[in-house]
Every structure is written in C-alpha cells, then in structure tokens.
Amino acid sequence: MQSLPGFRDFLPNDCAARNYIFARWREVCRRYGFVEWDGPVLEPTDLYKKKSGPEIVAQLFSFTDKGEREVAMRPELTPTLARVIAAHEREFKKPLKWFSIPQCFRYEKQQRGRLREHFQLNCDIIGDQSSGADVELIALCIDLLREVGLAADDFVVRISDRAAWDRFLPDFGIGPEQKADFLNVIDKLDREEVEKIQPKLELFGVSVARLMAFLANANLEWFAPLREQLETRDLLQYCEFNLRIVRGLAYYTGVVFEVFDRPRKFRAIAGGGRYDTLIHQLSDGAVDFPAVGFAMGDVVLGELIKEVPSARKKMEEAIQSQHDLQIYAVIAKEERRPDALQLIQTLRDNGYRVDYSLTPAKVGKQFQTAEQLGARLAVLFGDEWPQLKLKDLCTGDQSLVPREELPARVATLLSSRA
Amino acid sequence: MQSLPGFRDFLPNDCAARNYIFARWREVCRRYGFVEWDGPVLEPTDLYKKKSGPEIVAQLFSFTDKGEREVAMRPELTPTLARVIAAHEREFKKPLKWFSIPQCFRYEKQQRGRLREHFQLNCDIIGDQSSGADVELIALCIDLLREVGLAADDFVVRISDRAAWDRFLPDFGIGPEQKADFLNVIDKLDREEVEKIQPKLELFGVSVARLMAFLANANLEWFAPLREQLETRDLLQYCEFNLRIVRGLAYYTGVVFEVFDRPRKFRAIAGGGRYDTLIHQLSDGAVDFPAVGFAMGDVVLGELIKEVPSARKKMEEAIQSQHDLQIYAVIAKEERRPDALQLIQTLRDNGYRVDYSLTPAKVGKQFQTAEQLGARLAVLFGDEWPQLKLKDLCTGDQSLVPREELPARVATLLSSRA
Numbered sequence: 136m137q138s139l140p141g142f143r144d145f146l147p148n149d150c151a152a153r154n155y156i157f158a159r160w161r162e163v164c165r166r167y168g169f170v171e172w173d174g175p176v177l178e179p180t181d182l183y184k185k186k187s188g189p190e191i192v193a194q195l196f197s198f199t200d201k202g203e204r205e206v207a208m209r210p211e212l213t214p215t216l217a218r219v220i221a222a223h224e225r226e227f228k229k230p231l232k233w234f235s236i237p238q239c240f241r242y243e244k245q246q247r248g249r250l251r252e253h254f255q256l257n258c259d260i261i262g263d264q265s266s267g268a269d270v271e272l273i274a275l276c277i278d279l280l281r282e283v284g285l286a287a288d289d290f291v292v293r294i295s296d297r298a299a300w301d302r303f304l305p306d307f308g309i310g311p312e313q314k315a316d317f318l319n320v321i322d323k324l325d326r327e328e329v330e331k332i333q334p335k336l337e338l339f340g341v342s343v344a345r346l347m348a349f350l351a352n353a354n355l356e357w358f359a360p361l362r363e364q365l366e367t368r369d370l371l372q373y374c375e376f377n378l379r380i381v382r383g384l385a386y387y388t389g390v391v392f393e394v395f396d397r398p399r400k401f402r403a404i405a406g407g408g409r410y411d412t413l414i415h416q417l418s419d420g421a422v423d424f425p426a427v428g429f430a431m432g433d434v435v436l437g438e439l440i441k442e443v444p445s446a447r448k449k450m451e452e453a454i455q456s457q458h459d460l461q462i463y464a465v466i467a468k469e470e471r472r473p474d475a476l477q478l479i480q481t482l483r484d485n486g487y488r489v490d491y492s493l494t495p496a497k498v499g500k501q502f503q504t505a506e507q508l509g510a511r512l513a514v515l516f517g518d519e520w521p522q523l524k525l526k527d528l529c530t531g532d533q534s535l536v537p538r539e540e541l542p543a544r545v546a547t548l549l550s551s552r553a
Numbered sequence: 554m555q556s557l558p559g560f561r562d563f564l565p566n567d568c569a570a571r572n573y574i575f576a577r578w579r580e581v582c583r584r585y586g587f588v589e590w591d592g593p594v595l596e597p598t599d600l601y602k603k604k605s606g607p608e609i610v611a612q613l614f615s616f617t618d619k620g621e622r623e624v625a626m627r628p629e630l631t632p633t634l635a636r637v638i639a640a641h642e643r644e645f646k647k648p649l650k651w652f653s654i655p656q657c658f659r660y661e662k663q664q665r666g667r668l669r670e671h672f673q674l675n676c677d678i679i680g681d682q683s684s685g686a687d688v689e690l691i692a693l694c695i696d697l698l699r700e701v702g703l704a705a706d707d708f709v710v711r712i713s714d715r716a717a718w719d720r721f722l723p724d725f726g727i728g729p730e731q732k733a734d735f736l737n738v739i740d741k742l743d744r745e746e747v748e749k750i751q752p753k754l755e756l757f758g759v760s761v762a763r764l765m766a767f768l769a770n771a772n773l774e775w776f777a778p779l780r781e782q783l784e785t786r787d788l789l790q791y792c793e794f795n796l797r798i799v800r801g802l803a804y805y806t807g808v809v810f811e812v813f814d815r816p817r818k819f820r821a822i823a824g825g826g827r828y829d830t831l832i833h834q835l836s837d838g839a840v841d842f843p844a845v846g847f848a849m850g851d852v853v854l855g856e857l858i859k860e861v862p863s864a865r866k867k868m869e870e871a872i873q874s875q876h877d878l879q880i881y882a883v884i885a886k887e888e889r890r891p892d893a894l895q896l897i898q899t900l901r902d903n904g905y906r907v908d909y910s911l912t913p914a915k916v917g918k919q920f921q922t923a924e925q926l927g928a929r930l931a932v933l934f935g936d937e938w939p940q941l942k943l944k945d946l947c948t949g950d951q952s953l954v955p956r957e958e959l960p961a962r963v964a965t966l967l968s969s970r971a
Contacts, residue, residue, distance in 0.1 A: 136600060136636045136836070139624060142593035144637055146644075147651070150589045154579075161572075166901045168878060168908030168926065171568045175560035176594065176656065176670065177614070177626075182554060196595070198616030201660045206557060208595075208626075218554045219562055226564075228925060230911060233565070238594065242619045252594065260911070267911040278901065367891045368898045418554070460586055473785045480786045483584045483696065490586030493648060493678070493685040507646060508586065 141243070141251030151454045153254070156433055156440075157236055158453075159282045160256045164234040167275045169258060173235050174215035180205040182214045186417050188385065194241040196251075208240040212257045213410075213428070217417030220261060224422055229262030250434060259428030264411060269390040270364040272427050276394060276405055277373045279431065284446035285439065287372040290404060294392045295380035297408070299357045303349065307341050315385070322381040353378055361390070382406060386413045390427065396439050404439065405431035455509065461549055463505030464491040467498045467517030475516045478523075478541065485542055487549070512548060514541065559661070559669030569872045571672070574701065574851055574858075575654055576871075578674045581700045582652040585693045587676060591653050592633035598623040600632045604835050606803065612659040614669075626658040630675045631828075631846070635835030638679060642840055647680030668852060677846030682829060687808040688782040690845050694812060694823055695791045697849065702864035703857065705790040708822060712810045713798035715826070717775045721767065725759050733803070740799040771796055779808070800824060804831045808845065814857050822857065823849035873927065879967055881923030881946075882909035885916045885935030893934045896941075896959065903960055905967070930966060932959065 138144055145153060161171065180197045187210060197207035209215065212235055220231070235257045243249050258275055260268045273292060280290055300318060304310075309317050320335045333343050358376040365371045382391045391408030395401070407429020415423040440446040462482055464475045475491060482489045490508060492501050498515075505513045506528060515524035522535045525544060536544050556562055563571060579589065598615045605628060615625035627633065630653055638649070653675045661667050676693055678686045691710060698708055718736060722728075727735050738753045751761050776794040783789045800809045809826030813819070825847020833841040858864045880900055882893045893909060900907045908926060910919050916933075923931045924946060933942035940953045943962060954962050 136639065137597070138593055138636070139595055139597060139618075139622065140620075142595055144593065144633075144640075145591040146637070146641060147588040147590050150591050150653075153591075154589065162904075165876065166904065166906050168906060170565040170876065171572065172565050173563040173568050173571075175556055175562065177557055177560055177658075179555070179557060196618065198614075200557075200614065202558075204557065215562075218556070219564070221554065222562075223564060228922065232908075235568075240595075263911045265912045271911060274898070364891075364894070367894050369895075370898075458583065458588065473782075476782070476785050477787075480692070480788075486580075486584065488584050488586060490650075493681045493689060494683045504646065 221418035264425035459509035463510035471516035639836035682843035877927035881928035889934035
C-alpha cells in the first residue's frame with residue numbers, strides 16, 4: 136500500500152509546520168483587512184478550459200463524474216474567484232480584500248521536489264485600480280514573509296510593470312501583434328548571453344545597446360511612484376525594480392511581481408500582479424472589476440523557513456508553545472486513577488493540554504513518557520494523597536500541593552514560564 | 554458558470570464559521586493530548602476497495618489519472634490512517650492519539666441538505682485496548698461539543714457495545730453465522746412496531762419478551778464500568794446506554810457510540826467505536842493494533858450551532874473578536890496619506906487589524922466604511938496633524954492624541970475592551 140506519487144502524507148511534525156504557516160498567513164492577512172473565503176476542490180472542467188492557459192489544462196486532474204459531468208480538481212483558484220464574484224459581488228462593499236488557502240492540483244511531470252498538490256495562499260484586491268492597491272498587496276506579501284522570520288537578506292520582491300511596455304513598445308516600433316513575442320525575448324534577458332539575445336532583438340529592429348539604455352532609464356523613472364510609497368512604509372529594502380521581469384501569464388495588465396530567496400536556491404516563493412480584464416472575461420462579461428493579486432505556495436516557503444536558522448527557530452518555538460503538553464498526570468497508585476481523572480477533566484476544562492497513561496504503568500515509565508511528550512509539569516497521584524507531588528520538568532523543582540490548590544498553582548507556574 | 558451540485562462555496566461568513574469550528578476542534582483535541590496529521594485528498598482506488606463497504610465504493614469520485622492509475626478522492630480517512638500507521642508506526646510511542654480534519658467526498662444521491670463533500674474531524678486512539686481509552690475518546694467527543702456552547706439539553710451520546718452481543722448471542726442460541734442478520738433486526742428495534750419485529754425475532758427463535766427482559770438487565774449490568782468512569786469525569790448526563798444501538802459499519806468490535814441532537818432534528822453529529830481488527834486487515838497483516846475512533850462532520854454541527862442561541866452567540870462573538878477590524882484610518886486630507894500609511898504599517902507591525910481607503914474618499918463615507926467593517930476605533934488624519942483624532946466607534950468618545958502616543962493609546966483602549 137503506497138500513496139500516489141506527488142501527494143504528501145502529513146505526519147504530526149509536517150502537519151504542525153503546515154498549521155504554523157497557515158496560522159501566520161491568516162494572522163497577517165487579517166491585519167491587512169483581508170477576509171478569508173474558499174471554493175470547491177472540484178469544479179466543472181469548463182471553468183478552467185475557459186481561462187487557464189493550455190499548459191494548465193494539459194495538467195488537469197479531470198474526469199467524468201457519475202452524473203456524466205466533466206469535472207476537474209482545481210489547479211488554481213482565480214477562475215473560482217471570478218465565478219463567486221460574478222454571483223455575489225452585490226453583497227460586498229468594494230474593494231474586496233479577499234484571501235484563501237486552497238489546495239491545488241496539477242499533474243506535473245514527476246521529478247524531485249515537484250509535487251502534484253500544494254497549498255497556495257491567494258490574496259486579491261478586487262475593485263480598485265489605484266497603485267495604492269498594488270502597493271498594499273506588495274506590502275502584504277512582504278509582511279507575510281517577515282512574519283515567519285525572513286528578512287531582507289533572505290528574500291527579494293522583484294517588481295515590473297506590463298503597462299510600461301505597453302507605453303514604450305511603440306517607441307521601438309513594435310505593434311500590439313508583436314508584443315507577446317517581444318516580451319518573450321525580454322523575459323530571457325537575465326538568463327541568456329548577449330550573443331544569443333542580439334539576433335532575437337534584431338528581428339524586431341532593436342539593438343541591445345538601445346534596449347539597455349532604455350531599461351536603465353525606465354527602471355528609474357517608471358517606478359518612482361511605487362518606490363516612494365514603499366519607502367513611506369519602510370519596505371524598499373525588500374524590493375527590486377526591473378522591467379525585464381515579464382512573468383508568463385498572459386492575463387497580467389499592469390504591475391507584476393515575483394518573490395525569490397536571495398541566493399536563488401529555490402523556485403519562486405510567490406508571484407502575482409494586476410489583472411484588470413480577467414474577471415470581465417472569466418465572467419463572460421457579467422461583471423467588470425480591476426483586480427490585483429498574488430499566490431504564495433506552502434512548499435517553497437516551508438523549505439526556505441527550514442533553511443534560515445532564525446525562521447526555523449521561530450517556527451519550532453511557535454509549534455512547541457501551541458502543541459506541547461503542559462501537564463502529565465502520573466498515576467503512581469492505581470486506586471488514585473479516579474481522582475486523577477477528575478483533576479485531569481478540571482485542568483482540561485481550564486484549557487490546559489493534559490495527558491496521562493490510559494493503562495497502569497511503572498512510575499519511571501510514566502515520567503519518561505511525560506518528557507517525551509514535552510510536558511512542562513508532572514503531577515503525581517500517589518501516597519501523598521490528598522496532596523499531590525508537582526514537578527517542574529524543566530527545572531526539576533518539586534513541591535507538595537493540596538489537591539484543591541493544584542489548578543491555581545499550575546496556572547502560576549505555566550504563566551510565569553510563558 | 555455554476556459550481557457542481559453538492560459542493561459549497563465558502564463566502565467570508567461561511568468561511569469564518571468553518572474556521573471557528575476547526576479552531577475549537579483543534580483546541581480541544583490538543584487539550585486531550587491528540588496531535589494532528591493529514592493524508593492526501595487523492596489515493597489509489599484499491600485502498601478503498603479493500604476496506605470500505607460496497608456502499609462507499611459505489612459512491613467514489615474515482616477515475617483514471619494521466620498515468621493510467623486508478624485513483625479516488627477520499628471518501629473517509631481510516632484506510633489512509635492504516636496505510637500511514639503501517640509505514641511509520643515505529644517512529645511513534647503507543648498509544649497514538651491522533652486527529653485530522655480531512656475534507657471527504659461521496660457521490661451521494663442529490664437531495665436537500667445532502668452534500669457531496671464535507672469536512673470531518675477524525676479522532677483515533679491506536680494501540681490501547683482498555684475501556685479507559687474508550688472513555689477518553691467519548692469524553693473528548695463530549696468536550697468538543699461543550700466547547701462550542703452545546704449542553705446536555707442539546708445533545709446526547711448513545712453508547713452501545715458489540716462485544717456484549719458477542720457475549721450474549723450464544724445464550725439466545727444464535728451462532729456467528731447468524732450474527733449480522735440478528736443485529737440488523739436489533740438495529741431496527743427503536744424504529745419499528747412490535748408487530749413487525751416479532752416475526753423477525755421468531756425466525757431466530759427469540760421472543761420479544763425475552764429480548765426486552767435481557768436488554769433491561771444487560772443495559773444496567775454491562776455498562777457499569779463505563780458508567781462509573783464517565784461519572785468520575787462528571788459526564789454521565791450527556792450519555793445514554795443502550796444495546797439496541799448497533800451502527801452499520803461491520804468493522805466495529807467493541808464499544809460503539811453515536812451523537813444526536815436531543816430533538817432528533819438532524820442526522821448524527823458524530824459516530825464511532827472500537828475497531829480492534831481493522832488496522833491488521835487494512836495493512837494486510839503488516840501491523841496489528843487495537844483502536845478506537847470517531848468522526849464528527851462540519852455540516853450537521855454547523856446547523857446545530859446556528860439552532861442553539863447560546864452556541865450561536867458564542868460563535869458570533871468569537872468570529873467578531875478574531876475577524877473584525879480594530880482600527881480604521883480615516884484620511885481626511887490627502888496630503889496626510891503618507892503619514893497615515895506610515896502609522897498603519899506600525900500598527901499592523903504591532904499586530905492590529907487595520908484598514909483604510911485605498912483611494913481618496915469623503916470623510917463621512919470613510920467613517921461609514923469603518924462601521925461596516927466592524928472597526929472599533931477610527932483614527933483621523935486631518936487638520937489636527939501632528940495630532941490625530943481618535944474616535945471610539947462603540948462609545949462615540951473622541952480625543953486628540955499626538956502621533957507618537959497613538960500606538961500606546963490604541964493598546965490601552967483595545968485591551969480594556971477585551
């Protein structure tokens with residue numbers, strides 16, 4: 136019995152790491168006034184055929200259901216967003232600031248580190264076309280990463296703008312019908328040798344020298360307003376501006392950005408941009424809203440957190456404080472078991488994480504289990520009854536506490552440690 | 554463009570209710586020393602063919618993937634649990650106390666209130682065959698419901714025991730080969746008229762009178778140990794003991810229980826029991842652990858919470874305190890926008906939920922938005938700069954605060970309200 140290739144089991148440690156990332160994501164999104172929503176894992180295949188690029192459609196987990204419907208497991212959330220907005224937009228004040236953490240599925244070619252599912256934070260501002268919205272979203276993206284302990288040394292947000300090319304392409308004598316091909320060449324500027332780029336540019340009648348001069352200038356001038364707003368928020372050190380960044384998706388209409396780890400060890404941490412025409416197109420013209428959004432996956436971010444010691448430490452501490460046992464009840468005399476169960480129930484009612492051995496076990500073994508489960512305190516039910524021996528498993532301190540004083544004593548000890 | 558029948562969209566209010574239930578579930582499970590895990594949404598179809606009943610297999614969302622694998626969207630989590638345990642049990646100390654909140658899928662006949670997906674809390678104790686484990690699990694189930702504000706008036710845990718029948722069937726002269734058919738008749742005792750039951754019982758040579766006499770007696774005697782343990786925990790008022798309860802699933806071997814709302818308006822809130830042979834069978838004999846577990850769905854519980862005023866109020870308050878905006882920045886003079894953004898960034902860094910208008914808007918409209926978004930405080934950036942007008946939107950109190958004192962003042966106001 137094996138799981139499918141590309142699908143993860145989340146053992147308790149993996150699940151705790153996943154929950155940690157999700158909790159940080161939710162926390163920061165809410166600080167920014169974003170509200171969470173979600174759509175179905177399964178949608179009519181047509182929803183994706185209509186909008187997603189041919190690459191995505193080729194990678195669908197799609198099938199015919201028992202009702203003869205063509206259905207697909209979601210490869211991305213934006214088509215569902217457009218469907219939901221078209222159906223419900225009147226119920227909400229614009230702009231919408233919405234986020235979601237869908238699990239998405241793609242049948243990708245199997246290779247190391249390539250999964251067929253991942254969780255993906257989606258954040259979108261719908262119904263606002265200001266550059267203020269672009270900056271709000273970029274700031275959110277940065278703060279999501281700062282929240283998990285990543286710093287300006289660890290990641291960079293690379294920002295570009297499709298609208299700049301729309302503005303400047305005519306100056307190069309390039310018409311709308313050549314735009315996609317030209318941007319394809321631009322997209323490779325950073326990765327290809329000048330000798331390879333040159334002939335490609337010449338096809339458009341553009342020299343490398345002229346393009347470089349343009350870029351140097353445009354990168355300074357075009358991004359001045361964005362730069363200023365990010366500086367106001369003290370976020371400039373996380374950003375790079377570079378018109379060479381194009382990003383693949385055809386539907387972007389304005390600002391685009393992508394986030395990478397500084398050493399470029401990993402694939403993109405996040406990516407997004409403005410898509411002012413997509414909702415109109417996806418909703419078959421039912422609604423028309425400017426929008427800007429990005430997605431951040433759990434896989435690359437999780438790897439990066441493990442790589443950066445401060446981020447890793449922050450995660451481990453957060454998991455520990457939320458998951459580790461607080462109290463282990465050691466039942467030294469079996470006749471004390473009912474007394475122990477009563478007190479355990481009280482302590483759990485008070486909100487503490489408490490465990491005990493379900494069956495009789497030697498005292499030494501019970502203490503060993505307490506330590507293995509990360510308990511901070513052990514309460515021993517034995518000969519001292521109706522007093523209890525309370526042991527601090529960090530400091531080793533022991534004291535005798537009357538049964539009725541235990542909840543208060545535990546509260547003091549656990550809060551002083553926090 | 555429509556979603557598929559039986560699949561939910563979670564608009565922000567629905568998603569907040571879902572998150573509330575999940576958060577309560579996680580909190581209580583952790584108090585009981587349970588740790589969270591998860592498996593894949595998609596598994597090889599064989600995993601379910603091997604174990605799930607024919608009803609479940611008939612309702613699978615199953616298909617052939619692009620790699621010619623027979624795959625299915627998970628209808629339940631237990632087969633995955635057995636697979637994971639078989640592969641990893643050596644890494645963990647027994648007993649395992651594990652929980653998970655998978656989304657599960659079944660192609661059920663479409664009718665009002667019947668969905669094709671739901672989220673389902675699964676809690677299992679693996680590797681302990683004591684009745685202490687049964688009670689620990691029942692106590693957890695009760696506390697999960699108490700945690701969302703449900704009381705003994707609202708729900709009942711109906712407890713039975715398959716082992717009792719194994720013990721007593723020989724006294725009725727019923728052999729193992731007749732067991733399933735006989736329990737099928739028992740299962741209908743509560744729902745069918747005596748006249749209908751009588752002839753069915755007679756097929757087994759059992760009279761209604763004798764069966765009733767047995768049940769009256771056995772219900773008292775058999776459950777004495779369970780009753781005692783639940784009384785120790787002060788949970789007896791939530792429980793009913795009744796051997797007539799059989800529960801459909803063939804794999805239960807001991808205690809079984811199901812939870813219903815007292816007025817029986819809804820389907821079962823939760824159900825589970827002991828399955829000591831299943832993991833051995835599912836793992837093809839690779840591992841052998843006694844186990845007890847239950848599942849609780851999000852749909853019925855969500856409906857019940859909405860039905861019970863105290864539970865509903867608790868949910869609404871929890872959602873509000875976690876989701877509502879805390880501060881709305883009103884930008885009365887556009888030249889103050891950079892100052893506002895700076896302060897907004899600081900307040901968000903301090904952990905507050907803060908929003909503002911991305912584009913210029915009239916002051917009255919900004920205050921209106923603040924109220925609609927549930928903000929507690931409004932901070933006005935206007936002529937008073939570098940002082941700020943701070944307005945408590947609950948009490949209407951206003952005061953002027955120097956810019957640098959605002960974070961401290963906000964902290965005082967928001968904590969005093971909590």
